[in-house]
Amino acid sequence: MDFVGKRKFFFMLSAIIILVGIVSMAIQPRFQVGIEFEGGSALSITFAEAIDEARIREVMAELDHPQAVVQRVGETGVLIRTRTLQSPMTEADVSERENIEDRLQLEFGAIETSELSAVSEVVAKETIRNAGIAVGVASVFIMLYISFAFRLMPNSMRLGAAAIIAGIHDVLITLGLFSILGKVIDLEVNAMFITGILTVVGYSVHDTIVVFDRIRENTARRISRDFATTINVSIMETLGRSLTTSITTLTVILALLLMGGGTIQSLLFTLLIGVIVGTYSSIGIASQLLLVWEQRGWLPFRRSTPTEATTRG
Amino acid sequence: MVNKDVRRLALIVILVAVAVWGLAVQTYDINVFTFNFSRGDDDGPLGLTLGLDLQGGVQLIYEAVEDGVTASQMAGVQEKIERRTNAFGVTEPSIQLLGENRVLIQLPGVEDVEEAKRLIGSTGKLEFKERICADSLCTDFSDQDIGLTGELLARAYAGTHPTTNNPIVNLEFNAEGARLFAESTSRISGTNDRTAIFLDDELIVAPVARQPILGGQAFIEGPDFTFERVRTISIQLEEGRLDTPIAVISEQNVDATLGEESLNRSLVAGIIGFALVVLFMILYYRVPGIMASLALICYIVLVMFIVKLVPVTLTLAGIAGFILSIGVAVDANILISERTKEELRTGRALLGAISTGFSRAWPAILNSNVATMITCAILFWFGSRFGASAVTGFAVTLFIGVATSMFTAVIISQTLLRILAMTPLSRFTGLFTPVPGRRAAVTGPGRRSQAQGGRG
16 A cells, blocks of 8 residues: 555645544534533432422522523533632531532432532643643654654654654544533543643654554665655555554443543543544654655645645645 | 573573462562562452552642742642541542642542642641640540630641750740740749640640740650651641642542543553463464564563563553563564574574574664653653543553563574574474565565666
């Protein structure tokens, strides 16, 4: 199979998917944001008997939470997201949570389980900032490491850069898909999502390194004077491993997703998308970037970005 | 050569046996001279420590309301919370300072968050009372209020006695406090009576007064005072005096039954995932697949043992990280198997093919795993910035998993495979190379495409 010859197709495909994602991210609500990024409280209650979602909304409005988002979970469960609930200040004080729970018990009968998580706005802002820093720092370090690991290759900085561009490509696609899924199935973006995104970068780079290592080896063995051939052969030779690993990893993630879910659902979803995209990008993007860079140098490469790739260069 | 492999095998067997033993024994406590090592948790499966999301409990993060709190003020806040949660009867509370002005509180097993918050958040009460004693040992006594409370204390700090160099606690009262303290010490000096100091109705210390203290400056010394003890006392006094206001900025509580449910579900998921991976590897890679699966079992045992040894608190996300690392561990085996297969195709003998396969696969395994470990380190930093134990838990287990996988893939898989290759089984090369015909067919067109690729 000729992967290298199809690189314009790959670039085009990625550009379209990323563009669709960006469009979705431009339309409000950009994401279903969890309380980790927005601040507020999430109260998750299961009752002994079936409940009426609309009635809970009314009760919440009566209790001075008209903006509360009420979501039913199964027959007897409910997830209420609202502003930060007041904590008890003195020993005699009844907290807002107790107030809500008491009232709900009165209306809908006994509460079986009740879980709360709350994050203040200050922390939420910090989380967003730290997440940005984490992704940025991880990218720089991985890029430096790859440049170091492949230091015997000519232009080893390019390998680092290509791997990270492929990683960012994966992050953009994952973000876009989450934005779309947020609108369709209320998939939430929270702190575990950031964990997932970073793991995706790691996985993508992991996959890319395996291909790069083959390129390094094949270059050293001088299997061809032509860089394009070397890259294509390297992709072909690692394809079996790439697919096998992706399949086993996806199997594991799917098993977790079907059985576990719950609080780590958004992490697993991120990984599911990320592993597929990461495998694709190590074949379709990372190695191809090396070739484009090698053949045309940096400036001409910019002229042949996917959007203008129709004019054959 | 043979000896080397046999020695390695023996080493692996011992290592895995130790790990199995380490997991099978719920808790252990080793004391050799001053060396003390105890690990294991009474409640968790295999003695592993479970996080709040798996056993149920409360996690709270408090932040000082005012800006510019000092380190000693935060130490006071921490001390206060520790004291109060102990009174609450929590088995293993964890109270850690987070950054400069935050405290992370984890109370496993506690269900009632609001009660916990009441307990932690309420203001402290520091009181000096006069303790009237019946005898010099003060076995029988009654405490009397003298109206000397925390606000009247100006400062408390640890120090050393100028002449004896013993650790002491220095006290400074304001004008009103000095007056009351002078009155009281005048009354009790020379008697058996004492000054009893209470924080939240709990006695901190009850010294005698040798003489009336009139200037509002005093120090407390005691035969059993250590630097640690005077530091604790002065922190307690300072906290009682100031009562640094704190507010909840993040809270989480998990129901115990739901926690147990998540634990069970993720265990089932792990077992299913593992079984599928093993099935796939054996069907696809045959004998090397069986060896890789054996190595994978060793891998799982070793990782769990390290998790217990460190010890890492296992969270749901941590288990996810661990299960994901199974995928990574398999990857190393796949890389090696693919390489071994290639070497076999070039006509190498089995044993040589295995060795070359391993050394060819090694750089890719090392570099890709280091990249993942870098990501883990940064995730750990990110998570610990705001006490997101889910994020750090994931990062730690994934890191341990990836690091261990390099060991198991390269040492355990290789040794097992080499030893097998030395048995008569090695004559059936087909057992070691899966579906050679079809693979060759796939490779064919790829090679041919070189010419086309060249143009691009």
